[in-house]
Amino acid sequence: MSAAPTGDPHPEADAAPADVVVGLVAAPGAPAELADELAADLTGALRERHPDVTWDLRVVEDGLVRPPADDAEIVTAARDRLLAEEWDLAVVVTDLPLSVDRRTVVAHASPVHGVAVLSLPALGAVARRRRALQTTVGLVRTLLGDDTDGEGDPAALRRRVRELATDPADTAEGVRFTARVLTGNLRLLVGMVRANRPWRLTIQLSRALTAAVAAGVFALVTADIWRLADRFGWLRLAVVGLGSVVAICATLVVGAELWERARSRRVRKQVALFNLATTATVVIGVLTLYAALFLLALGGSLLLVPAGLFAEGLGHPARIGDYLELAWLTSSLATVGGALGAGLESDEAVREAAYTHRPDAAG
Structure with a gap:
């Protein structure tokens, strides 16, 4: 090049x-x-x-x-x-x-x-x-x-x-070099990530998905979690949510050794594009999981947690905002559970899930 x-x-x-x-x-x-x-x-x-x-x-x-x-x-x-x-x-x-x-x-x-x-x-x-x-x-x-x-x-x-x-x-090093690769190759990077189908990532990781659902169900029926969600406030809930997403992303990238290191200056751009596409794939996949868990938690809380029992646990009348807070904390805890499950996945399973190979059928 x-x-x-x-x-x-x-x-x-x-x-x-x-x-x-x-x-x-x-x-x-x-x-x-x-x-x-x-x-x-x-x-x-x-x-x-x-x-x-x-x-x-x-x-x-x-x-x-x-x-x-x-x-x-x-x-x-x-x-x-x-x-x-x-x-x-x-x-x-x-x-x-x-x-x-x-x-x-x-x-x-x-x-x-x-x-x-x-x-x-x-x-x-x-x-x-x-x-x-x-x-x-x-x-x-x-x-x-x-x-x-x-x-x-x-x-x-x-x-x-x-x-x-x-x-x-x-001449650029580190973050500056990566920024130049990103800005100069944005269309190429978007094409790489789109072909990788990141929204399918966590669906293909059975252990991570099972652990996430199990953690979510446990959180949803625990009165202490209700009170924590009520006391946390939106800022703390946001921090917990961000931390859970970072945890599972780091587990997938580091645990399965998805991050590459450049072996020479000539392949720096090649490696930078790979790492950017890998990170974007994992982040989009995990955010998709988080959004799905939030919707499931919200629906589950409305169906499975009676308003009277919920109000008794909170110590005040239950409003829709309380259900949203409970769903938010539940989805964050479920995502942390997904990170624990991701740690049990084999490196081969994670790589297979993270990188989609597009087939052309034999004629």
């Missing part, structure tokens, strides 16, 4: 074409042979679709994983190779079958990792090279955050490609 001149307010108009480095990683044997045949055609197709950047395709023969292995293991291994080789994107051609919900698929793409996997067996025996080219071009579009099947805004897609290819100045 080449850096854009920092003094030019319109680098897209005057700067030399930036590089997008794509690693084409193929397993030994038939996948490697197909990758060699595919390289020139793929480079030409990408240049034709996105002439604003220079496409640098690098073919590497590497099995990456030892079978049997699923797509998540392949993506993780390819991500490690991507960072080691300092690529922008990686496409893996494997001879292993891929499936989602027992359904055979041709390929998976994980925009947040910048990695796609193409299954050679699913391509069939007829017109394999043509189908591989079409599928790989589609996978690259997905990695770029273009999920509209060619019906989106071409100008927006060109901007995302330029954002991927252009590095912020390396």
Whole structure:
């Protein structure tokens, strides 16, 4: 990736074409042979679709994983190779079958990792090279955050490609560098997070969800919790709610080692985008859980806590605001319970839930 001149307010108009480095990683044997045949055609197709950047395709023969292995293991291994080789994107051609919900698929793409996997067996025996080219071009579009099947805004897609290819100045450090990556690649980042479907995060973590519901039910039927919610006030309730969200987010990110560290200056932007997308995915997922728990707690308090009994526990007549406070505290405590449950999830389960791989069905 080449850096854009920092003094030019319109680098897209005057700067030399930036590089997008794509690693084409193929397993030994038939996948490697197909990758060699595919390289020139793929480079030409990408240049034709996105002439604003220079496409640098690098073919590497590497099995990456030892079978049997699923797509998540392949993506993780390819991500490690991507960072080691300092690529922008990686496409893996494997001879292993891929499936989602027992359904055979041709390929998976994980925009947040910048990695796609193409299954050679699913391509069939007829017109394999043509189908591989079409599928790989589609996978690259997905990695770029273009999920509209060619019906989106071409100008927006060109901007995302330029954002991927252009590095912020390396002189900035820490928070300043991350801020530049965020502001300069906002559309790309939004596409990565949206493709990751963050609202589905906690639904897929059964232990975290079970612990959250159990903690919420316990809080809802405990008179001491009623009185605490009444005495806390809105500011303290907000602090408790924020603390519960931070707790489960930290548990997921730190516990499952979702945070990456840059191995060299060249991959700093790649790692920063990954960490930003990961953090945004987890935060949005947890906030979705919190909102759902709040609505469930509010509905449960109105249905399960009689007004007379509630008023007796509070020491004053129960109003709608009291029910809202109880639902707020209950959802916060339930979220803390979810954090405890998240700590019991395996790292593989958390990564699988945090990173959605989009399948293309075999034809």
